[in-house]
Amino acid sequence: MNLTLKIWRQKDRNTTGEFVTCQARNILPDMSFLEMLDVVNEDLTRSGHEPFAFDSDCREGICGTCSLVINGIPHGGQKGATACQLHMRHFRDGQTITVEPWRAKSFPVLRDLVVDRSAFDHIIASGGFVSVNTGGAPDGNALPVGKVDADQAMDAAACIGCGACVAACKNASAMLFVAAKVAHLGLLPQGQSERYQRVVKMVNMMDQEGFGACTATGSCEAVCPKEISLDFIAQLNRDYLVGCLKP
Amino acid sequence: MNLDAKIPSGPLDKKWEKCLLEMKLVNPANKRKFEVIVVGTGLAGASAAATMAELGYGVKSFCFQDSPRRAHSIAAQGGINAAKNYQNDGDSIHRLFYDTIKGGDYRAREANVYRLAQTSVKIIDQCVAQGVPFAREYGGLLANRSFGGAQVSRTFYARGQTGQQLLIGAYQALERQIGLGNIRMFPRTEMLDLVLVNGHAKGIVVRDLVTGEISSHSADAVILATGGYGNVFYLSTNAVGCNVTAIWRAYKRGAFMANPCYTQIHPTCIPVSGDHQSKLTLMSESLRNDGRVWVPKVKGDKRSAHQIPENERDYFLERKYPSYGNLAPRDISSRAAKEACDDGRGVGPGGLGVYLDFADAIKRLGADKIRERYDNLFVMYETITGENAFEVPMRIYPAVHYTMGGLWVDYHLMSNIPGLFVLGEANFSDHGANRLGASALMQGLADGYFVAPYTVGNYFATNSVPRPSTNHAEFKKIEAEIHHRTQNLLSINGKRTPTSFHRELGKLMWENCGMARTDESLRINLKKIPELREEFWRDVTVTGANNSLNQALEQAGRVADFLEFGELTSRDALERKESCGGHFRTEFQTAEGEALRDDENFAHVAAWEFQGEGKTPLLHKEPLVFEELKMSQRSYK
Ligand SMILES: Cc1cc2nc3c(=O)[nH]c(=O)nc-3n(C[C@H](O)[C@H](O)[C@H](O)COP(=O)(O)OP(=O)(O)OC[C@H]3O[C@@H](n4cnc5c(N)ncnc54)[C@H](O)[C@@H]3O)c2cc1C
Ligand code: FES
Numbered sequence: 001m002n003l004t005l006k007i008w009r010q011k012d013r014n015t016t017g018e019f020v021t022c023q024a025r026n027i028l029p030d031m032s033f034l035e036m037l038d039v040v041n042e043d044l045t046r047s048g049h050e051p052f053a054f055d056s057d058c059r060e061g062i063c064g065t066c067s068l069v070i071n072g073i074p075h076g077g078q079k080g081a082t083a084c085q086l087h088m089r090h091f092r093d094g095q096t097i098t099v100e101p102w103r104a105k106s107f108p109v110l111r112d113l114v115v116d117r118s119a120f121d122h123i124i125a126s127g128g129f130v131s132v133n134t135g136g137a138p139d140g141n142a143l144p145v146g147k148v149d150a151d152q153a154m155d156a157a158a159c160i161g162c163g164a165c166v167a168a169c170k171n172a173s174a175m176l177f178v179a180a181k182v183a184h185l186g187l188l189p190q191g192q193s194e195r196y197q198r199v200v201k202m203v204n205m206m207d208q209e210g211f212g213a214c215t216a217t218g219s220c221e222a223v224c225p226k227e228i229s230l231d232f233i234a235q236l237n238r239d240y241l242v243g244c245l246k247p
Numbered sequence: 248m249n250l251d252a253k254i255p256s257g258p259l260d261k262k263w264e265k266c267l268l269e270m271k272l273v274n275p276a277n278k279r280k281f282e283v284i285v286v287g288t289g290l291a292g293a294s295a296a297a298t299m300a301e302l303g304y305g306v307k308s309f310c311f312q313d314s315p316r317r318a319h320s321i322a323a324q325g326g327i328n329a330a331k332n333y334q335n336d337g338d339s340i341h342r343l344f345y346d347t348i349k350g351g352d353y354r355a356r357e358a359n360v361y362r363l364a365q366t367s368v369k370i371i372d373q374c375v376a377q378g379v380p381f382a383r384e385y386g387g388l389l390a391n392r393s394f395g396g397a398q399v400s401r402t403f404y405a406r407g408q409t410g411q412q413l414l415i416g417a418y419q420a421l422e423r424q425i426g427l428g429n430i431r432m433f434p435r436t437e438m439l440d441l442v443l444v445n446g447h448a449k450g451i452v453v454r455d456l457v458t459g460e461i462s463s464h465s466a467d468a469v470i471l472a473t474g475g476y477g478n479v480f481y482l483s484t485n486a487v488g489c490n491v492t493a494i495w496r497a498y499k500r501g502a503f504m505a506n507p508c509y510t511q512i513h514p515t516c517i518p519v520s521g522d523h524q525s526k527l528t529l530m531s532e533s534l535r536n537d538g539r540v541w542v543p544k545v546k547g548d549k550r551s552a553h554q555i556p557e558n559e560r561d562y563f564l565e566r567k568y569p570s571y572g573n574l575a576p577r578d579i580s581s582r583a584a585k586e587a588c589d590d591g592r593g594v595g596p597g598g599l600g601v602y603l604d605f606a607d608a609i610k611r612l613g614a615d616k617i618r619e620r621y622d623n624l625f626v627m628y629e630t631i632t633g634e635n636a637f638e639v640p641m642r643i644y645p646a647v648h649y650t651m652g653g654l655w656v657d658y659h660l661m662s663n664i665p666g667l668f669v670l671g672e673a674n675f676s677d678h679g680a681n682r683l684g685a686s687a688l689m690q691g692l693a694d695g696y697f698v699a700p701y702t703v704g705n706y707f708a709t710n711s712v713p714r715p716s717t718n719h720a721e722f723k724k725i726e727a728e729i730h731h732r733t734q735n736l737l738s739i740n741g742k743r744t745p746t747s748f749h750r751e752l753g754k755l756m757w758e759n760c761g762m763a764r765t766d767e768s769l770r771i772n773l774k775k776i777p778e779l780r781e782e783f784w785r786d787v788t789v790t791g792a793n794n795s796l797n798q799a800l801e802q803a804g805r806v807a808d809f810l811e812f813g814e815l816t817s818r819d820a821l822e823r824k825e826s827c828g829g830h831f832r833t834e835f836q837t838a839e840g841e842a843l844r845d846d847e848n849f850a851h852v853a854a855w856e857f858q859g860e861g862k863t864p865l866l867h868k869e870p871l872v873f874e875e876l877k878m879s880q881r882s883y884k
Contacts, residue, residue: 012795030520038746039526045744045799048791053798055313057486059526060627062411063317109798110457120436121314125426129419130378134298134696137369137376141333141506144387154380157415161316164731190378 001027001093005040007052008100010109013116016207019098029089033076033203034059034066036040036088037099051112054113061085061225064160067167068113069100074164074223082162084226102163104172106210117163119209127201128181132188143189156183163222163226171212175218179236180201180228196243201238250503250854250869251505251737253657254358260877263362272706274769277305281707282714284451284466286438286493288315290410290417291607291671292828294695300429302545302700307431307464308421311437311456311801313490316418318472319486320841323410324531324624326392326402327688329367333516334391338399340364345876347686350396350576351651351679353878354506354829354846354852356871357652358658359676363686366693373696377416377754380406392620394684395532396883397682398845402685407531407623412686413575417695437801440725441497441667447712448497448667453723454733456801459794461833463717467710468666468703471497472695473526475650475672479809479816480761483647484516484529490805491812494654494673498555501866502662503854504673507653507812508820511682511829512762513648514540514580517631517641518600527646529633530603530624532684535573537608537617538641539726540564540584542601546591552640553601560787563587571883578681578829579883581645585762586840589642595787597644603730604640645762649687651678651829655854659702660694663854665709670694675852680828693759733793736803741786745803748783752776752806752813760817772817815864820865825849837880846878 003024010017024040030133031039032055041051057065061082065085066082070076076086099113107115117125145153159180166174182199185191221230255269273281278502282305287297291343293315294806296308310318323364330343343364348355371389375381381403382390391400405412411753424430435456442450442463450650476491477483498504515530548555563583565572575583584601587593591728594600609617614637618625625636634641653675656664660676661668671691678686755775759768826842827849835843851867 004457012793028521028523032525035525039523042744042746045788046742048788051799053796056321057312057317057488059487060322060528061630062408063312063321063862064485065312081341081630085627085685087439087632087633089628101494110662114796116315116457119434121316121425121434122420125422128428130376131299131423132373132376132420134294134420135369136698137372139464140331140371140375140381141388142721143375144298145383146387147385150380153378154382154412155403157412158408158872159382160321160411161314184380184561185378188378188380214818218371 001088001091003027004031004096005093006096007100008113009052010112013108013110027088027089031088032059032084033068033070033086034084035089036118052113053111055206056084059084061123062160064162067102067162069102071098074102074167075225078226080227097150104166104168107163107166108170119211120161120163121210123174123178123202124207126205127194127198131194141237144187146204149187151168153184153187156180156187156228156232159228160226162225164223164225166211168219168223169212169218170219171215173214174206175214175233175236176205176224176228179232182236182239183232194240197245199236201241248869249480250655250663251657252356252869254356255565255658258729259357259361262358263365267701270413270705273704273708274381275303279305282307282466283468283470284453284464285309285470285472285705287318287472287671287673288418288421289318289472289671290322290414290473291416291469292318292689292694293414293421294692295426295470295472295670295699296430297417298696298700299703300424302704303468306424306430307433307466309433309436309438309453311435313435315421315432318414320414320688321411321690322486325394325533326404326406326685327413327684328394328401329368329403329689330364330401331368332372333458334400335391336399336737338401342399343367343401347398347677348679348876350683350880351681352842353679353846353850353873354827354871355677355679355876357873360700363677363690363693366697367689369697370689370692374413374416377420379405379412379416381474392533393574395535395574395580396683407621410688413692414588428468438493439496439729439804441500442721442725443500443664444715444719444721445471445712447665447710449715450714450717450722452729456794459792459797461726463722463726465715465717465722467714468668470668470669470670470699470703470708471654471673473673477647477650479752479813480647480756481749482519482524482527484513484527487526492805494669495808495812497654497662497667499857500664501788501857502664502667502857503655503747504652504815505854506819507816507855508760508823509651509680509701509829510647511577511649511651512581512645514577514584514645515603515643516646517628518595518644520596528627529646529648530628530641530643532577533625534603536622537620538573538599538603538605539607540573540603542587542592542594548592551606561592567818568883575883576681576683578831582762582831584645587814600642600644602640603643603732605636606640609637632851649682651675651680651682655852659705660699661702661706666706668699670699720823733800736789737793739784739787739789741788742760742787743786743788745789745799745806748779748805749809751779752810756813756816763831763833764820766821769817769821772819773814776810776814776817777868779788783807783810818852819855822853823849850878
């Protein structure tokens, strides 16, 4: 099939970008969205033009690197899938597709479709961990973890840190990302001793990094490729309250 | 040149303890004076960086992705081995050691592997303490599954995302140290060369992938944990960014490259669907616990799977290897699949596929149980192929997956260049000629959490070459070389894209140096790869500029290195005139078609030394001595 792309071009962080139009020719239904962009980029390169810069690595939906807003939806609207797992069989011949980067104050565009998400790393560095040094850990079975808790912690830990939640939110809030981490560690016995400090530190850092407030519209949950539940945000709010009241 | 592996004397199970005791310690007050560069933030790199920072050393950490959390380790699905014997099924350190040596077809060092098995136990404890959400039984204890090449259940897992969860644990430890100011992190930064001063590794030269700036970093020691080179085949299960550059540049500065021809072809990947394909997707081999592998008994059978009755199916792994069945090791399973397809009995487009059928398991355990076990794998399969594996059997085909070769290291994980340590998939150390499933994660974390932090400390305590300033002439010289190379790439203005060269190289590698290799096919590569390389430097086109984010330039640099590395790999494969593990030379096989080792002439590590551009590299041999185990013909029958 042949498609028309309206795709974001931006030289660097300090230059304003714009949409440009280009054609994607001879696209096969079995291609992934990123492979379709590869084809476009190969055509551009061969004719001496610069390809579009976009981020990807694993191309199987787990590393969280790919970050495209496709037709206005982060990752393109295929339920539970990242852009690299979106296949062209979901598009029609002749269709026009817009492709743009994550849009959020805290995720500045570096070039074309590539953004800087280091704000997420800063949030983790502020408290998203269990403070144990290497060595000296007790036997792995010393502290049993009920299957229900373990499974729920795993549901939260499935977050791949892609940032689609921020990109989908009209306030560019990072609440779902932070809530997933707070829940993952907070649900496990190993995470208890720092539970309340953790949430306060992480939420403060989130604010400091310029992410917006959460108004619970649920658009983050809708686009999350790992289908992280909004319920974790409610859990975060409870923990945060307790954390703030603690001396 | 004598390759001294520095293996401690004494009984196997006391060697590591003895080594620990004999190593010199750095006075705690002096630790902060030492700085280490860690390139790579996968399991090996992140765990090493975090642990060294916890110990008080200054650490600089580098990765080319936008965040350390995105290293390729994230993609590991199946699990991590440890000799915990939680299942009471007779596992032990010795058994894990034995399985690993045997699985590696007697081409790994006993001492290293034994230490790995010993350390495995601590890894699980450490990860649990960090909050890694391993799968649990209802009683709250850790769950296990079994994996290829083992008859015990020793694999720990976190749904189908074990790599992600372990990496997030290591990444969080890393971020914690970044927050504390003990690690300086350089994401989106690519190491382009290693710098030696007075023969010791003392720094690296990097390119900032956002601004294009070339800069130097000096340190007291350098750790490379830069992952595997499977993408020399272009198509592999590796992330598209995985590359050989860091270890290749170190090789060209004098580090020895060991056993590059040992590449693992994984039996359970989704078959190739067309030329556009940018990577292959692995279906975790844990699927082989419940899936049965088969092809039709007769050639060219075009019926759909459902229409082929039971007695017309060939469950070839169960038939050929009754005691291991569908859990036969990877190299054996891959080759068996290839043989079935070569025999004209392959299924799916082009006949390049075999079935992995869950119908029996679903009947036995119910669809829910299967869904719970393999969760995202079935979804992933459907996303890519559009087929539902609960209804029709999966189609799988082998694909390049893991590289056992890498830079040569001694028992301390130090290369032959003093001060250069190599961890994880980037080194050659523990898997011999074939790696067992769920053992790479184990090795990466063993290296990073529990080995390098001590051995690098020992190097600090005993070495005499101080950390140079980055104004040192050597840094300036190498920076200039890199500028020159970059300008060169950008000014060729030829007609072919870097990808087209990469693809062509990959085809040569897959056809001539893939699952089955011959003297003839390898010689073709030794002729064609240099020709392709020459064409690359004459006709490649790299658009854009040096001083900005330029993915074409990044890619061109990596492809240029693969074009050199592919030749060395083929040469190594040619030189190894035997079959072992993942290295199958058609000329050397038993009457039943199994790999035929030549222990008399090839029980050694092949370590290659760079001799200069255009010159044939020099081969060094480190003999492998088996004191504990007797080398025997592997049998999984
Ligand atoms: C799909 C898949 C599934 C797997 N499943 C399993 C499994 O179930 N169990 C198991 O044990 N093993 C598994 N493996 C193997 C295992 O995941 C890897 O061998 C292991 O994770 C490698 O870890 P590493 O730390 O050595 O390297 P990686 O995780 O690959 O990390 C490499 C790091 O080096 C950095 N880097 C590389 N080059 C440069 C450079 N020039 N400059 C700067 N930085 C650089 C990268 O940015 C990255 O941070 C799997 C592999 C694949 C491909
Ligand atoms: S490229 Fe890894 S999630 Fe898309």
